Amino acid sequence: MDCTDTKRISLGPRQIVKDVYWVGVNDCVKDLFESLWPIPDGISYNAYVVVGSEGVAVIDGVDKHLTYEYIEKIREVIGDLDRVKYVVINHLEPDHHASTPTLLSLARNARVVISPVGAKIIQTLYDIPKERIVEVVDGEKLSLGDRTLRFIYTPWLHWPETMMTYLEEEGVLFSCDAFGSYGALIGSIFDDEVNLEYYLGEARRYFSNIVLKYSRNALDAISKIEKLGLKISVLAPSHGPVYRKHVDKIVSLYRDISQPKLYAKASIIYGSMYGRTEEIVEKVAESLRKSGVLVELIDAARVHPSYILHFVLDSGAVVFIYPTYDAAVFPPVWEAMNYLYIKQVGRGRAAAIINTGSWGFAVKEAVELLSKAGFRILGQAVAVRAIPTPEDEKKIRELIEKLVEELKKFVSQP
Ligand SMILES: Cc1cc2nc3c(=O)[nH]c(=O)nc-3n(C[C@H](O)[C@H](O)[C@H](O)COP(=O)(O)O)c2cc1C
Ligand SMILES: [Fe+2]
Ligand SMILES: [Fe+2]
Known part of the structure; x- marks a missing residue:
């Protein structure tokens, strides 16, 4: 072409x-x-x-x-x-x-x-x-x-x-x-x-x-x-x-x-400036895969929203994992969330949120925007330290369990 x-x-x-x-x-x-x-x-x-x-x-x-x-x-x-x-x-x-x-x-x-x-x-x-x-x-x-x-x-x-x-x-x-x-x-x-x-x-x-x-x-x-x-x-x-x-x-x-058929597939839309958040992304992805969930990793800073919309179409759940940036959601992830809201992509899908920070978090605005996008938010949005504490790890594990449970209602992708 x-x-x-x-x-x-x-x-x-x-x-x-x-x-x-x-x-x-x-x-x-x-x-x-x-x-x-x-x-x-x-x-x-x-x-x-x-x-x-x-x-x-x-x-x-x-x-x-x-x-x-x-x-x-x-x-x-x-x-x-x-x-x-x-x-x-x-x-x-x-x-x-x-x-x-x-x-x-x-x-x-x-x-x-x-x-x-x-x-x-x-x-x-x-x-x-x-x-x-x-x-x-x-x-x-x-x-x-x-x-x-x-x-x-x-x-x-x-x-x-x-x-x-x-x-x-x-x-x-x-x-x-x-x-x-x-x-x-x-x-x-x-x-x-x-x-x-x-x-x-x-x-x-x-x-x-x-x-x-x-x-x-x-x-x-x-x-x-x-x-x-x-x-x-x-x-x-x-x-x-x-x-x-x-x-x-x-x-x-x-x-x-x-009327897209949703699969036991999780799109992880993430951002990471220095790699801490990315380590969490990899752990989450690995746990989900081990539980039979198909995982699609989307680095929001590098994948244009045009393609993000296209990729999430058949995902039963979308996981957002991002650092706090100037007391707000990391901008490329926020942009992706906004597109998902404008196009109302959340309908019929669940969302899970993990926010990393060093001195503050940006969770409330993400929950609000994703709810307006039509997503059902799974459990509590998780706010963790960039290097998670054992307590943070536990919260992440519990969220993954919820995700796996949620995705059981969808069939695996052929
Ligand atoms: C420009 C910039 C702005 C930041 N703003 C915040 C902030 O407002 N609140 C906060 O807790 N952390 C803030 N941080 C720290 C990061 O969010 C935190 O260390 C992050 O979770 C690290 O993730 P990463 O290694 O994946 O980039 C900021 C970092 C940078 C580089
Ligand atoms: Fe046209
Ligand atoms: Fe047109």
Whole structure:
């Protein structure tokens, strides 16, 4: 995977099915998606053109700095931009629609199609005249002559206005962020022509960074699509590959990570400046392993929260072990805790806390934040000296026993 090799990444428009084209772009410039999440292999913003006998619809767009490339691709497919009747906004986030005001200035007959919730917030992001906004209700159909678009509300994936668009005749579901993945599209856009294992791994990380908090909504969206009996021949998200052979794989991955199976696994999120705390980490890890618990060590100072969220997904318990730093939780561990809180990762999981210090402790704020993250705190948070006393050792042993007991209710990882 090499996102910087521009000769390989500049994909032209690609036909997906008859009269439907991918006009997306690769972003190999951005280092952090949303200025938060590392994208070492870039990301794609997928947009699509549907050519009907009575007009053209563009489904979503791209981020601002790639607007020109996107518009040129649309022009390559349809010739005259005045043929564009609709620009469908499945989701307003600027990675998909920072390009839309420019497209509207060139495609003079085009109007945007959006959910009423989206129409309420569109002006907070883009200056688009009211007469160029068409609101559609859930289930509404829009005819392009011989092609029909149907709009399906799938709110809170991961903004309030999100919807999906379904092309009836060809069974293409344009799902926007849902089922998306990090990673630029190298050489091909199709699931059966790329390294799918890589993209499925990055879809899982993308999910844990962007969608995780809204897992319930992801499950609701999947069951809504099933209840509607939509036949999906092609699943076309707005990031990552277009699924035409392995639709089931990505849908079941989503179903699984939206209600992740928890294992007898403990993620130990720790920090240590001079190694004292790390010695405790090693002892805790060893005791847990001896009791049959799978242990994952995460040095919060060196593992980015994007990956931490991804690693803890299937852990039945998370153990936080950190020194006190200026009367506070060691900053990288505090940062990890804060991400777990924002994404509400604690739900269904237990947390254990061990804080080391030399003259004071930072336990109360950790208990509070982790409780707000949804964790059930196991026993008392343990505050110990950097070199534990026999009394400290006893407290740590008791906490480990609680952890082992807790994790007995989960199966071992296959
Ligand atoms: C910059 C700095 C600030 C510290 N602030 C505190 C503190 O506020 N309270 C305290 O008890 N210990 C404080 N310590 C001491 C460490 O927390 C304590 O020795 C620690 O548990 C050692 O763990 P380590 O060897 O894993 O880094 C501080 C240490 C450093 C280097
Ligand atoms: Fe988004
Ligand atoms: Fe997105």
